[in-house]
Amino acid sequence: MGTITERKRKNGKSSYTAQIRIKRQGSVVYQESQTFERKQAAGAWLKKREGELAQPGALDKALRGGVTVREMILRYLEEFERVRPLGKTKRATLKAIADTWLGDLADTDLTSQRLVEYAHWRRSEQGGAVQPQTIGNDLSHLGAVMSVARPAWGFEVDHHAMADARKVLRKMGMASRSKERDRRPSLEELDLLMTHFSEMQQRRPSSIPMPKVIAFALFSTRRQDEITRIRWADLDEAGQRVLVRDMKNPGQKLGNDVWCHLPDEAWAIVQSMPRLADEIFPYNSSSISASFTRACKFLEIEDLRFHDLRHDGVSRLFEMDWDIPRVASVSGHRDWNSLRRYTHLRGRGDRYSGWLSAGSVKEAPRLLAAFTKS
Template sequence: MATIVKTESGTWKAVIRKRGFPTTIKTFRLKRDADDWARRTEDEMVRGMFVQRAPSERLTFEKAIQRYLAEVTSTKRPMTQTGEHKRAAPLVAYFGKYSLAAISAELVAQYRDKRLSGEDRKDASGKPVPRAPNTVRLELALLGHLFTVAVKEWGLGLTYNPVLNIRRPAPGPGRTRRLDKGEEVRLLAAVDGHSNPMLRWIVRIAVETGMRSSEIVTLRHSQVDLVKRVVRLVETKNTMPRTVPLTVEATNLFAQALANPIRPVGTDLIFFGEPGRDKVRRPYNFNKVWLDIKRSAGCSDFRFHDLRHEAVSRLVEAGLSDQEVAAISGHKSMQMLKRYTHLRAEDLVAKLDKLKA
């Protein structure tokens, strides 16, 4: 039987001591609530359904996400760590003061809807600022994995993961931005005219190979084989290493980059930056230069990652099969590959004409 005692502060404390179970204590404002809780808890113990909820009731979401970032996020790659720290901020702003036990599927759904509608953030004129569906998807993924870790590893007594019971925002259609002939001429002319030749090599290599910017700028000498005309990528976004074949143009570009006469002694990076305060050289950071370059070329809305879209689409247009393109680009599924492949309608018209000829 449970013991119900009145405390000096006027509240009621229920204490359950049952063989085979940890001593369970909870305090209530009313004696009736203490009796009800004790009866339900003892019944759960008898039926083998008892879960020690106290840890999850005491732990706030803010403390939980701090533990997650320290124990789980810290084991991931630097870029992933940066993204998760950024996504944790709006989650803390909304759920921070709630205990983990108090976060329900309904509450998570409200968070999703407010983020998508922009109710939680207004611009200077008071107009809502909606978040992109994929942004909210990634935030919910972080929240969901925190609950998964809390249930499976932390032993907090949570009975379920509330994120599993809500609808996720549908993924966006993906960008379809490609370069037209005039834009390509202006953009490449602008990068060719930049004072640092590394920008020229990086941009043109991206067009020729479809590699991501992070994959290009972190390349080291040992990864490039000009004889076999391949680049071996060890760390990629999807964690799967791959070997990228090089066109003749890409091979020439890498040969020029490897022969860069201003490369400092002892630097293995092909595309290197200036030493930081710690005297360590890191990959060439060309973000600001790229923004200025594309603005001067009249294509401000063109992102560097769109060069990957352009390259993959050109590989498809050249007649390579989906499997061959995926082997080069590193896409794990044909569905993801199709999101990155955007064929020009005018080119398809020309092919249709050939079929009838």
């Protein structure tokens, strides 16, 4: 019933494709294939899969004509994008999963065993030789799809499969959470960025005022997408706070609107912005990200991300002896464990106190001027 075919790759190495064909009355009614790096692995899969299909009702289940994992992912992307744009990392990860062999699996075949098999494949050279953190991210994003596939669309998805697979993979050390970043920009790096973007604005006055955006991200601790969603109508002048709509939260993505206090520096930046649109910062979030990334590359600033400004802003407040409730009133965090991940102390006091008025190098623009000049 099954065959194994050897194929030579461009690099000279061999791969082995195990294929199952089932015929009834001379016609092929079912076929399935899987490719492996080792012939022994292909043979083991073939034997295992043939045994599964030999079980009563297994072939009828396979022929049911359900949906594939790829179709589930594409439906998830289409329907959720209508409500709220997904993060570019999540979108890219799900599309990449859909393009792998896992995307060809039927919903009924998406078991914990196949998810563990996928993790092994991702660790192999053929699957990208990725780290456990990447596998953990893959499973996390795919888990979001699986969690709605059965209750929302009636797909035959085993709701225990992902939990069981994660438990096994964690014990094997093959899946883990992303490493906590502790990267904070130095004053010298911020000087370079402010100088670079100030000069760019002088040449192109219509460009995004990145000095203000960067400073606001740092002092407000707001995320990149949140900054571009804030509206003038959501500003509480009397309370010096702003309503951050749909704030990112693992358990509640939509409708999670949180009032966040704006420290004096962030408040000054808001007051300096011209009221040209409904949004306070009416710019494209992706454009801000791309501009920041290009600048860091041009200035040879290594491993600095826009999101690190939020880490820096939270850590700064703790260094200034703010207590947990007061810091959380700015950052919007609900619990200390989440807030702790953003806290990387570098001493005591406000390291920006002198830099705000003069800058840490002679050639740097005055940051205060950067966000008080409209």
